[in-house]
Every structure is written in structure tokens, then in C-alpha cells.
Amino acid sequence: MKKRKFFLTKAIFDIYRNSLAYISSRVAQFGIGRGQWYFINHLLFGRDGISQEQLSKELFVDSAHTARAVKKLEDGGFVFRKPDLRDARKKNVYVTEKAIAIKDDYHKLYQDLNKILVDGFTPEELKLVRSFFYRMRKNIVSYMGNSERDFPR
Amino acid sequence: MKKRKFFLTKAIFDIYRNSLAYISSRVAQFGIGRGQWYFINHLLFGRDGISQEQLSKELFVDSAHTARAVKKLEDGGFVFRKPDLRDARKKNVYVTEKAIAIKDDYHKLYQDLNKILVDGFTPEELKLVRSFFYRMRKNIVSYMGNSERDFPR
DNA sequence: ATAAATTAGTTGACTAATCAACTATATTTT
DNA sequence: AAAATATAGTTGATTAGTCAACTAATTTAT
Incomplete structure (x- = not known):
């Protein structure tokens, strides 16, 4: 078996995929999907109330995806949206009590993964x-x- | 703006997403899709001839995805599949001349990304x-x- | 030797994520 | 002030990726 050159991208890719699998299988218990966990994470841990646009920028995802993911979280009762007071185009996203109620358990997930890594x-x-x-x-x-x-x- | 705790997962996620955007936009010129580049990469750089199952394992992706991605690469002329001589269930995947012809350019993409990182x-x-x-x-x-x-x- | 269980790949159904096009709102240019 | 351009979010279409079910081949258990 030939020794291969170490590609940083492969390592990143592998760590990412395995970490994603870890997280995704565990957030399901909260009723949160594979495509939403990182949104609520971002909101819960310090960025509550930012606009969808800002969410897209900060998470490096497309606005279409953000709109859909946030809608799912809203439908699931984890967030609510309000138009920005100064710019009617913007929608700001806020966590609900339901989301706050799982914050600690959620945080533990991340810590556990961190420890593994x-x-x-x-x-x-x-x-x-x-x-x-x-x-x-x-x-x-x-x-x-x-x-x-x-x-x- | 409140200072946030550094989450390794967020950094991994961000590096991954940006790296993926970098690679995906560039492999398109070779006629390779967002969902296939890492398969051909894996085959070109040392793992030519392994089974689909092994590809799935080594890339941490689901066999359904591997089957489809490999089929696309086969349709695009980058790989061909042959049943394994000892186990008729297995299909081994080999790169074509067409794939080898782009190997250097492909490799340069990775090196450039590595340099950036x-x-x-x-x-x-x-x-x-x-x-x-x-x-x-x-x-x-x-x-x-x-x-x-x-x-x- | 036969039956039962497991495995490799495929297909179906679904969620996730991107690219494109669009509408309403805001900003910039004329 | 009006027109042109840019922006934030939504919807459509598509590709990507997972979970589930299935078939054919192989291995294990009886």
C-alpha cells in the first residue's frame, strides 16, 4: 500500500464529515435537522437577533438555504423572525424559549465533540x-x- | 459585539465550506461536479482500482452517493468500472486516460488551496x-x- | 449440503445546499 | 425628483448526500 502525500484538504474533509455525522445524529433528538443545527447554534451562542443575510454571511451559506432552514426552525418553534426596524427588507432571527431550554444540552454536544477531537x-x-x-x-x-x-x- | 468562545467545530466548518467553494468553482472547468471531485481525487492520487465500497469507507460517504457519483464520473469518461475477479458483488473503479490527462492541473488546484490555507x-x-x-x-x-x-x- | 445471515451495489424517497430568477425595498446616479 | 442600480429574502430548479428498501452474491450457521 503506497504511502501517499498528506493533503490538508483531505484531513479537513474527513474531520468535517465525521464531525457532521456525530452532530447530526445527536441533534435529531431535539427535533432539529442536519441542515439547521448550525443556524440555531449560531443564534444560541451569541448572535441572537441578527438578520438572515448576516446569518448567511457568517455561516458561509447561500441565502436560499438560510431562508429555508430558518423557516424550518421557525415552524419547529425554535426561532421567530421580525422585520428590522430600519430596513423593511431585513428579517432578524431570534431564539425562542424552546430553543433556550435546550441550550445547555446542546452546548454539551459541542463540548463532547471537542473533547473527542x-x-x-x-x-x-x-x-x-x-x-x-x-x-x-x-x-x-x-x-x-x-x-x-x-x-x- | 460580544466576544465568543472559540468552537473548533465552527472553525472546521468554516474552513471546510470555504475550501469547498474554492474547489467546486474550479473543478467545474474539467466538467466535474461538486459531488464528484473528491472521488476522482482519491482515485487519481493513489487509490486507483479500489472497490466502490472502499471508496465509500475512505471518503466517509454513503454507498448510494458513491454509486451515483461514480456513475456520473463514468458517464463523463473519467472512470470505468469492472467487477472484482474474486467477488462478483464488488465493482472496482479505475481512472481513464481522460482523467490522467488532467491530473497535473488537478493537483495544482489542491496545492494552491493548500498554500492559501x-x-x-x-x-x-x-x-x-x-x-x-x-x-x-x-x-x-x-x-x-x-x-x-x-x-x- | 442447505438455510440463514451478511454484504456490495442499486434504486427510491427524502433532506440539504447551490445557482438562478424574481419581488419589494433601499441606495445611488442622473 | 426620477431613474437606475443594488440589496434581502423568497421561490424554482437542480445537484448533492443520507436513510431505507431491495437484489444478487457471498459467508456463516445449522
Whole structure:
């Protein structure tokens, strides 16, 4: 079996797919689908009330997808939408009590996944991991013309 | 703007999405779709002739998707399939001359993306990046019950 | 040797995600 | 001020990807 060159993209791809499988199978218990978890995550953990457009930008997904995903979350009672007071085109998305009620369980999911990913890493290595990921993200996001300044990490 | 906790999953997700956008828009010129590039990549760079089942395992995707993606690549002239000599259920997938003809250009795409991702990293940091990614991938893949021993990185 | 269970790939049904086109609203240009 | 252009969200069409059910081939159990 021939030794292959290490492709960063393959590793990213593999980590992503496995992480996605992990999360998706677990958010189902909350009645949240594979295509919505990251929206509610984003809203629950600090970005409540932002517009759909901003959600699209911050999650690097298409507005069509955002509109549909947010609608599903709204139908499921996890969010509600209100037009922006200064711009009637904009719809701001807010979490409901139902969403807040699962916040801790939800958060635990992420922590558990995080622990799996960094199992065996020293605290010093963890610092490096964070730094490297932040920098790589910044590199690709900037390159693709997406502004990362618009939102915090 | 409130400072948020750094979630590794969000960084992975962001890097993945932006990288996917980068690759997908560029492989289109070869007549390869968003859902197929990583299959042909895998075959071109060292795994020519493996079965569909193995492709699914190594790429962490569902056999239904593999069957369809491989069929598209076959229809596009990039691969051909042959039944395995020892197990009539298995179909092995091979690259064609057409695929080999684009190998270098294809490879350049990956290198360019890699350069973008690791821009500003020192050689020492690069070594760490590789090690960290390898370990994290191993962590999640093992946790999910997928064997990484079956294929090299 | 035969029956039962498992496996590899395919097809169906569904959700997810992108690209395109559109409408209403807002901003910029004339 | 009116016209032209850009923007935010929605809908349509399409591709991608998963879960489920199925068939044919293989392996395991009886």
C-alpha cells in the first residue's frame, strides 16, 4: 500500500464529515435537522437577533438555504423572525424559549465533540490548535473575499 | 459585539465550506461536479482500482452517493468500472486516460488551496499542522467506529 | 449440503445546499 | 425628483448526500 502525500484538504474533509455525522445524529433528538443545527447554534451562542443575510454571511451559506432552514426552525418553534426596524427588507432571527431550554444540552454536544477531537493533546498543543485553526480560517475566508471582520470568532 | 468562545467545530466548518467553494468553482472547468471531485481525487492520487465500497469507507460517504457519483464520473469518461475477479458483488473503479490527462492541473488546484490555507506558517508550524490534523482525524474517525487502518493518509 | 445471515451495489424517497430568477425595498446616479 | 442600480429574502430548479428498501452474491450457521 503506497504511502501517499498528506493533503490538508483531505484531513479537513474527513474531520468535517465525521464531525457532521456525530452532530447530526445527536441533534435529531431535539427535533432539529442536519441542515439547521448550525443556524440555531449560531443564534444560541451569541448572535441572537441578527438578520438572515448576516446569518448567511457568517455561516458561509447561500441565502436560499438560510431562508429555508430558518423557516424550518421557525415552524419547529425554535426561532421567530421580525422585520428590522430600519430596513423593511431585513428579517432578524431570534431564539425562542424552546430553543433556550435546550441550550445547555446542546452546548454539551459541542463540548463532547471537542473533547473527542482534541483527545491526547496537551494544554500547550491546544493553544496551538486554536491559533492554527483561527489563522487558516482567516486565510481562506479572506482569500474567498468573505469578510471575517464582520463577526467575531 | 460580544466576544465568543472559540468552537473548533465552527472553525472546521468554516474552513471546510470555504475550501469547498474554492474547489467546486474550479473543478467545474474539467466538467466535474461538486459531488464528484473528491472521488476522482482519491482515485487519481493513489487509490486507483479500489472497490466502490472502499471508496465509500475512505471518503466517509454513503454507498448510494458513491454509486451515483461514480456513475456520473463514468458517464463523463473519467472512470470505468469492472467487477472484482474474486467477488462478483464488488465493482472496482479505475481512472481513464481522460482523467490522467488532467491530473497535473488537478493537483495544482489542491496545492494552491493548500498554500492559501497555510499562508504565513513557518516550516516548523507546518509540521505541527500536519501532526495535529492527522491526530484529530484519527480521534474522530476512531470514535465514530470507522477504521483508519484500512487506508493510508 | 442447505438455510440463514451478511454484504456490495442499486434504486427510491427524502433532506440539504447551490445557482438562478424574481419581488419589494433601499441606495445611488442622473 | 426620477431613474437606475443594488440589496434581502423568497421561490424554482437542480445537484448533492443520507436513510431505507431491495437484489444478487457471498459467508456463516445449522
